[in-house]
Amino acid sequence: MTTIARMPAFDWSSEQWQVRARSWVDAQLSRAGRRVTGLVEPRVRPWSLVWRVPTDDGPVWFKANNPGTTHEAVLITSLAELAPDRVLTPIAVDPAQGWSLLPDGRESLRDLLARDSDLTHWERALPGYAALQLASEPRAAELVARGVPDQRPEVLAGLFAELLDDHRSLLIGAEAGLSPELYERLRAELPSYAERCRRLADLGIPAAVQHDDLHDGNVFAGQDGYRYFDWGDASVAHPFGTLLVTLRSIRHTRKLAAGDAQLARLRDAYLEAWTDRYDRRTLVEAADLAINLGPVSRSLSWRRALDTAEESRAEYVDAVPGWLAELFAASPLDPNS
Known part of the structure; x- marks a missing residue:
């Protein structure tokens, strides 16, 4: 191999x-x-x-x-x-x-939405991405063996703990980094985070390729259907972790309130691909957990992206600590945020 x-x-x-x-x-x-x-x-x-x-x-x-x-x-x-x-x-x-x-992939979904902002474009794009994830399920372990990062729920809590020891990336006490108080809060969160990872794993939805940066600029929208690109942030992980970036980006672009019914509709359009094997309550719980756990995945993706010389990463040094801080932010699906 x-x-x-x-x-x-x-x-x-x-x-x-x-x-x-x-x-x-x-x-x-x-x-x-x-x-x-x-x-x-x-x-x-x-x-x-x-x-x-x-x-x-x-x-x-x-x-x-x-x-x-x-x-x-x-x-x-x-x-x-x-x-x-x-x-x-x-x-x-x-x-x-x-x-x-x-x-060349030609027109992006972002370009299309600039002309026609109807969210049904996302309703059509998300099931195709879900189908791609389902196709990758049987090859998940092989992809990890070939070097794709492993961020499955079974290992994610350990990766979180290891990340908290990486002071170079966290910049504790620096202007662009974590405050000492937030750092201690994150350390105290480890047991709860590990328990949520265990619960997500116990729901039994198999790991798959997870893009981890799926927004409208990373989707082509051609006459032959939607195609998904820019996989540098991707990992083998719980598939529903995708929803963190996707729903946040849609909410931001459309200026939607947290918990807007349109966001739930898009989540459900995405989850439809798994309804032949799991009931809706299980899928929604898994989606909520994966979104909640997702900021650690994003921090890990950014740390890999910034694996380069100090001078070239300076503009983005707040990305890893910034995403870790999001661990305490509300889900885009939470109407109480």
Whole structure:
């Protein structure tokens, strides 16, 4: 079974690296019968470098992941095998380097919603994503073995405890970090958090791929249906953890009150895929628990994303402590928040 080796040190700005990456892109496009027709357009973040590459058959997208998100290259390949109608099939990947080359997905759900803000677009997109998750269930253990982060409920409390020992990421007492008082509150929360993880695991809904950043900017909305992309934050986890970011982003964009019936309707549209095996009460309880536990998952995703040089991560250092603080925030489905 193929596993992901940790990438060597990299410098995306170096001429040597760029020449090597461009040679790889050219070679993969040549194998696909395409050629580059213009200058690449770069976008750099601490977690990835992305090039928009013009070709004689439309643009393609080259992505280089940082060491903490290398697993994305393996994951998108696996998802293209499991659910080819739900993701873009890569032109090429190099798992060891954390490189991928993807076709253009064209219009995003965000673009579509800018023209037509009807939430039925989300009602149609969420069941397709749920179907992708269900397709990944039988391969969950294999994906973990191949390097996709393991954030299943059975291990999440332990990861939370380990994260609280990572003072570099938490910045305790610093302006962008956790206050000492909040840090102690989080430590005191560990037993309760572990109990909620056990309850979620006991409900018996299998782990699956969990995108962990599923908002309208990470969904393509083409004529052939919805496709889900940008899997750098993903893990193998309880599938319903997805709802934390998705419902929060919809609530923020639409300026909805917490507990708005539209959010519950979208949750139910997503959960419908599991109703052949579980009753509604179980599904709603699991969704509430997964949302409640989710800020730790987001903190872990951000820590991996910021696995890079100090100077390049400075703009985002508040992300890990900020998401941990959200552990005490109300759910977007809670009308009392």
